[in-house]
Each structure stands twice: as structure tokens, then as C-alpha cells.
Amino acid sequence: MPDLGLEVLWRGKNFVRLLGGLWVALRISLIAAGISVVAGILLGIAASRKRSVSSVILRIWLGIIHIMPQMVLLFLMYFGTTRAFGWNLSGETAAIIVFSLWGAAEMGDLVRGAVSSIPVIQRESAEALGLKPFQVYRWIILPQAVRRLLPLSINLITRMIKTTSLVTLIGVVEILKVAQQIIEANRKASPNAAFGVFLTIFVMYYLACRPLSLAAKKLEKHWR
Amino acid sequence: MAETILSISHLTKRFDDQTILEDLSLEVREGEVVVIVGSSGCGKSTLLRCINALEDIQGGEIRLRGELIRYGSKNLPEMRRKVGMVFQNYELFPHLTVLENILLAPVKAQKRSREEVREEALTLLDRVGLKEKAGSYPRQLSGGQKQRVAIVRALCMHPEILLFDEVTAALDPEMVREVLDVIVSLADQGKTMLIVTHEMSFARAVADRIILLEDRNILEESDPETFFTAPKTEQAKKFLQSFEFNRKNKAEA
Numbered sequence A: 001m002p003d004l005g006l007e008v009l010w011r012g013k014n015f016v017r018l019l020g021g022l023w024v025a026l027r028i029s030l031i032a033a034g035i036s037v038v039a040g041i042l043l044g045i046a047a048s049r050k051r052s053v054s055s056v057i058l059r060i061w062l063g064i065i066h067i068m069p070q071m072v073l074l075f076l077m078y079f080g081t082t083r084a085f086g087w088n089l090s091g092e093t094a095a096i097i098v099f100s101l102w103g104a105a106e107m108g109d110l111v112r113g114a115v116s117s118i119p120v121i122q123r124e125s126a127e128a129l130g131l132k133p134f135q136v137y138r139w140i141i142l143p144q145a146v147r148r149l150l151p152l153s154i155n156l157i158t159r160m161i162k163t164t165s166l167v168t169l170i171g172v173v174e175i176l177k178v179a180q181q182i183i184e185a186n187r188k189a190s191p192n193a194a195f196g197v198f199l200t201i202f203v204m205y206y207l208a209c210r211p212l213s214l215a216a217k218k219l220e221k222h223w224r
Numbered sequence B: 001m002a003e004t005i006l007s008i009s010h011l012t013k014r015f016d017d018q019t020i021l022e023d024l025s026l027e028v029r030e031g032e033v034v035v036i037v038g039s040s041g042c043g044k045s046t047l048l049r050c051i052n053a054l055e056d057i058q059g060g061e062i063r064l065r066g067e068l069i070r071y072g073s074k075n076l077p078e079m080r081r082k083v084g085m086v087f088q089n090y091e092l093f094p095h096l097t098v099l100e101n102i103l104l105a106p107v108k109a110q111k112r113s114r115e116e117v118r119e120e121a122l123t124l125l126d127r128v129g130l131k132e133k134a135g136s137y138p139r140q141l142s143g144g145q146k147q148r149v150a151i152v153r154a155l156c157m158h159p160e161i162l163l164f165d166e167v168t169a170a171l172d173p174e175m176v177r178e179v180l181d182v183i184v185s186l187a188d189q190g191k192t193m194l195i196v197t198h199e200m201s202f203a204r205a206v207a208d209r210i211i212l213l214e215d216r217n218i219l220e221e222s223d224p225e226t227f228f229t230a231p232k233t234e235q236a237k238k239f240l241q242s243f244e245f246n247r248k249n250k251a252e253a
């Protein structure tokens, strides 16, 4: 059997350190996802009114975020703005800001799409029953929009978790950084550590993201 | 004579620069069944939509038992609760069960007790033969069943008047009857109704009064017997002829 370099994981606290790195990655994406969902819903509802100022802002913002590599945004935020404006940002904070800007734009667009995909006559049918505008949103529009939205937003969160692998480039010690440190430190004792460590990361990412995409599929089926 | 429930006076409705209805006046008395007919695109749906202010109007006024129904007014939701509307394509809420569809507005808008409305909803569902569908979702029902649920949903609000907009136009022929039978029985119970339909034998049976809408206004208005056997205007004759078929070269019997 070839040496897969797995034994390095059991040396010292290496495995726990990897888990810690994964947690950093998850923490960044989950905080950013939370901010994105709240901001995205507000932005999306505002933008669902045609020709509103907010819909124009959202479109421009989204246009920029879409074509911009995430790395450029991260570098701009972490190296650029700290110099230019002289403030202090930790890598993790910078990452959360960038991910939130990205997530809020995409989430906003998803919400806008979901809300405006509900036929006008559904709203009219609810109004004709004497429901007040707020009640129409609460009981008719939003529940139907959320059903269309949830699978898509889970997909977005999964993409966020994946993209955290970039934040190592602005000095955040997340799972990939920890991996490099472990491999580096054990180069003599376990020359094959790279395979074992990255294989472990492979499995960890899978275990972290798979339940989300399963849940998305399940909800999609459940709600049709 | 029974009290006037709905009173439309000098109604004018325009979309941009296109005038759909002009200076139209109409009164509906308590317990009366008024059927509106007219060629496609003449403004029948628009008239019904104006009545519960789904459309803004450009002139005239609409009153329900003397109270103004006005687009954008503060008490509009309250007024709309007194007007039951049934749409051509049912417009049930797809994410709610049949029973939830019916209970939503009585409970949330009228603040009635859930238990009481539930009881009533089940009785009404039973009457239209759909009690066992209370827990189903709209997508699990046929068109005819959906439309009967939509009627029950409107009835449960105890409206002063019911508006029906071509409620069988989207149905397969074999389902038309089950829906029209329900409306006929409502007429027998003395409900006040304003019905737009293309089903002429139904119109003749159910109506107390028939109105022909043509060219932005009411063109002819009479009791069903007169309307169908002795129409006064040329347009009414033409309209009625459009429901008949004649083969020119068939031998007379």
C-alpha cells in the first residue's frame, strides 16, 4: 500500500488545527451569509418595484460584482482600503465585508426575481379578499417567493463556503493555510503529508457542503 | 322593492388614452342576479375590476350600500371584504391547502374565530361536494374543483355582493356544469350577484336581468325572456346570432 501521508494527522494537534481552520472558513461564510440574507431581502423587495432607484442601484452593483474576480475585491478591501483610508482591518473582517457585499447583491437579485415572479393576479386575488397590503406580503407574496428562493440561496451559501479558500491570500489562517503549515512542518518526517492533508480537506469540505445541497434538493422536491 | 346594494353612476374608465367604459350607470338591488354579456374585449372584466377597485377610475363613483368604494382610499380593504370576487383562473393560493385558502381572509382580515370559520367552511365545502378535499393543495384538484373552492372562499367572507368573471371560460366542457350548478343554487338562496358569462342557457336561467355591454356602455338591458326572444337592438340580435350555427345548404326538414 502506498504511503498516503495520513499519519501526519495524528501527530500533535494537527487534526484539531485543521478543524479549527475549517471553522474559520465556515465562520466567515456563515456570518457573511447571514448579513447577505437580511440585506438581500430588504434590497430585493425594494428593487422589485420596477423603475425604482433601488432597482437601478442593485443592477449596477450586481453588474460590478459579477464580473469582478473575488480575489480582486479581497485585495482591494484588505491591502487597498487599509492603506488609502488608514484604517485597520483584520483579514477576517475584510473577508466578511467582501463576502457580504457579494452575497447581498446576489441575494438581492434572487429575492427581486422571486418576488416579481409571483403573478400580479395572485396579489389582486388577495387584495380582493380584503387583506391589507402588509398582509398580502406576509401571507401570499413572501411565502411563495421564499419557496422559489430557498434552494437558490442555499446554493449561494455553498458557493461562499467554497470561495473562502481564497481568503488565505489575505493572511487569514483558514483551513488551507493550516494545511500548508502542517505540510511544511512535517516535510522531513512525512514527505507524503500533502496528499493526506489535502485529502482530509477534500472530505471536510464535502461533509460541510453536502448537507446544504441535499437540503436544497429536498426542499425543491417538497415544494415543487 | 328591495334595497339597492350596488350603485354605479357615470363611471368612466380609461387605459392611457383608450376609453373602455364611458358614463356607465348601473344599480343592483338586494337579491338580484344581473348577468353581463358582450363581445370579447368590450370591457366586462374591467367593469368588475373597477367595482372592487382593482382598477382606478377616471370618472363617476361606485357605492356599496351608499358607501363609496374608491381606489387608494384608506378603508378599501374593509370595503373589499363586502365584495366577493371569483376570477376566470380561480387564483387560489398554491402554497395553501383548500381549507387554508378559505380561512385566510376571514381569520386575518375579518378577525373572526378560526373555529367558527372552519365549521362554516367545511359545511360550504360539503355543499359543493368537496369536503374530503379540505386538506388538499390546489394543484391536486381539477379545474372545476378549484373554481368551486374559489366560490366557497368568496362566500365565507359573507359578502354583500358576488362578482363572477367568466368563471367557466377556462374549464373543460364537462366541468362547466358542476360550477354553474353551484351558482344557480346561490341564486336560489337569494344571493346578490353580478355575473359575466358566455354561457347563454345558463344566463337565461339564472338572470333576473341581462345587460349587454357594447361600445363603452350598456347597450341593452332587459329581463332574460325579452333579451333572448325579442332583442331590441340590431347589435343584440347580432350578438345572439354569434352563438348560433347555420348550414346554408342543409335541406329543410
Ligand SMILES: Nc1ncnc2c1ncn2[C@@H]1O[C@H](COP(=O)(O)OP(=O)(O)O)[C@@H](O)[C@H]1O
Binding pocket: B015, B020, B038, B039, B040, B041, B042, B043, B044, B045, B046, B047
Ligand atoms: N391593464 C390594461 N392596460 C391597458 N389596456 C387594458 C388593460 N386591461 C384591459 N385593457 C383593455 O381594455 C379592453 C377591455 O378589456 P376587458 O375588460 O378584459 O374585456 P372583456 O372582459 O370584456 O373581454 C380591452 O381592449 C383590453 O385590451
Ligand SMILES: [Mg+2]
Binding pocket: B044, B045, B046, B165, B166
Ligand atoms: Mg374578461
